[in-house]
Amino acid sequence: MxxxxxxxxxxxxxxxxxxxxxxxxxxxxxxxxxxxxxxxxxxxxxxxxxxxxxxxxxxxxxxxxxxxxxxxxxxxxxxxxxxxxxxxxxxxxxxxxxxxKFETLDEVLIHNTSKTYRNNKIKLSSGNRKLIFPFSVPFGYETATLIENPKHKNGKLVKLHLKFKDSSKDIYDTYQTYYRIAFYNIDSLGFPGDLLHFENIIIKPEIHEKNYIIDLEDKGIPFTKKGIFIGIETVKPDSVKLKSSMYVTTPSILHTHTKHRLKYARFRSNDWVKHSRKSVHKDKLYAVPFIKIEMVYEKEKTK
CATH class of the missing domain: 2.60.40.1120 (Carboxypeptidase-like, regulatory domain)
Known part of the structure; x- marks a missing residue:
């Protein structure tokens, strides 16, 4: 006993x-x-x-x-x-x-500044802009959405465009959020891998904001042959005091639908989990953040 x-x-x-x-x-x-x-x-x-x-x-x-x-x-x-x-x-x-991470940052900067790029910008997105809807993500969670590379050639990002729901007229309680933006390589298993940029990018959209454009021209962020994962983390501002474990963050990032599972999620520094749940709006499709980017391809080296 x-x-x-x-x-x-x-x-x-x-x-x-x-x-x-x-x-x-x-x-x-x-x-x-x-x-x-x-x-x-x-x-x-x-x-x-x-x-x-x-x-x-x-x-x-x-x-x-x-x-x-x-x-x-x-x-x-x-x-x-x-x-x-x-x-x-x-x-x-x-x-x-x-x-x-001084050494890693220096290596990335030296590597990227030695390249030359084409002038014509290529526009890509995570899904269909005609099928967008708001989606609230709790504080501390990060989603990484895959933007695939159609030409399988190396390039770099020059612009990131996010769309938000205007929450200025909401009649229910919401909590304003900031967002941290990150860029990841694609690892051998198809998951978000190593960081491609080492700057801590925090954006602070207003609750009435519908569009947020980030100029990345001088950041030297590589766009790999397979594509890139764009991470969006929901960060709680100092002023926000939660009253309940159930809440809505605002402004909500607009989402869209895709046929393939392009989104991964995690809580802070935990491991990534592949998003496998179908959308509540479309039972045969997956919901992912609606992300638009502009990128340029590297110039081919002449012999």
Whole structure:
């Protein structure tokens, strides 16, 4: 009987005592504060963002002693810390220093500036602009949508166009959101792979905004032979205070329908999951963010 009781106790996860982590996320080289860095528990839908001034507050009372805290930000190496190590700390605030990816960034910039491109711009999109509808995504979730390359030639992005639902006349409660934009390669399994650009791009559309265009001409973002994944992460602004676990983010990105599963999703730094659920509007199609891009192809080298 005693052995059985011990086994039961071992199977019960050890919960962390009521505790809220507070501190600042910093660049380890410049010591500058880093806004909108992600702090999350690995493999769980629990996390926060650092504020505009780099400060954060994260209640981890529901975490298990076996959990891992992951701090991540585009352009920086992820930092992973066991929750048990955090419990041993004695200081009042817990600051995190992030190491920038200098070497990778330099290699990308040198590689891209040595290329020449055609003048004619090619316009591509994720689906049909005549079949668009609003879709609210909770804070902390990122979707990556594949834009395929029809000519299978290398190029670069020059413009990104997103469309939003005008929410200025909504009669129900909504919460304004920011969005983080990222660009990913396609890995050997067809999933979003390595980052193609290391700048932390945060956009802040107004609730009445319908169109948002980002000029990428000077960013040197490669458009690979297979295509590119465009990631859109829903980031909670400092001023937003949620009243419930059920809420609507605004302005909502307009979605469209596709015949193929072109969308992947994840919560913060967790693994990507391929979107397999059919649209609630079209039972034979898949819903993906409606994304338009402009790109140019590389000039062929003359012998």
């Amino acid at each position: 005693k052995i059985f009781s011990i086994l039961i106790l071992l199977l019960i996860p050890i919960l962390v005592p009521s505790q809220t982590l507070k501190g600042v996320v910093l660049d380890s080289i410049t010591n500058k504060t880093l806004p909108y860095a992600s702090l999350a528990l690995k493999d769980k839908n629990s996390g926060v963002y650092s504020n505009e001034d780099g400060t954060y507050s994260f209640n981890i009372s529901k975490a298990s002693a076996k959990d891992t805290l992951v701090i991540s930000l585009i352009g920086y190496h992820n930092k992973k810390i066991a929750v048990t190590h955090i419990l041993d700390r004695t200081e009042e605030d817990l600051n995190f220093q992030m190491l920038p």
